[in-house]
Amino acid sequence: MTSGKNLLNLINDILDLTRIESGKMTVHRSDVSLREIGVNAERSFRPLAVQKQLEFIVDVSDDVPDTVWADEQRLQQIITNLLANAFKFTSEGGVYLNMSVEPLDGVPHIAIAVRDTEIGIPPEKQEIIFEAFQQADGTTSRKRKSKSPCC
Incomplete structure (x- = not known):
């Protein structure tokens, strides 16, 4: 069942990319519970964390409102992709999902962060990862830095 759902999500992600590139992506906003x-x-990710023997912490701060006005499917898609990449490239340590309220120019904003304990993306490669079909490092066996706590 999960494999079928994951395959459907992958197909939908590819279709979404096509819609974005053609300028036909629609956003469906509603009240969303973070x-x-x-x-x-x-x-979704606890079984993978257990399998890889990684710490996995999801922290939603108390100051996060009960609901936000957003496109739930797109928000879920973004968080899932970030977590999937973090788990893919993390072999020891942990993966962390944090949601909090942070000020930006004096105005409170929802901050959603995915962190892991791997080596990260070099600054010179950070821009290209937002281009279609790009990775900072195409291999799955990147060199690891020494283990350090994330959060």
Whole structure:
């Protein structure tokens, strides 16, 4: 069941990329529970964390509102992709999903961060990862830095 759902999500991601490139992506906003998104992330990625013997912490700060006005499917898609990449390239240590309220120019904003304990992306490669079909390092066996706590 999960494999079928993952395949459907992959197909939808490819279709979304086509829609974005053609300028036909539609956004469907509604009230979205970030806590529920956190629960879904926990449910989806906990088995992988256990399998890889990684720490996995989902932290939704108390100051995060009950709901936000957003496109739930797109938000879930972004968080899932970030977590999937973090787990893919993390072999020891942990992966962390944090949601909090942070000020930006004096205005409170929701901050969603995915962190891991791997080597990260070199500054000179950080821009290209936002281009279609790009990776900072095409290999899956990157050199690791010494283990350090993430959060």
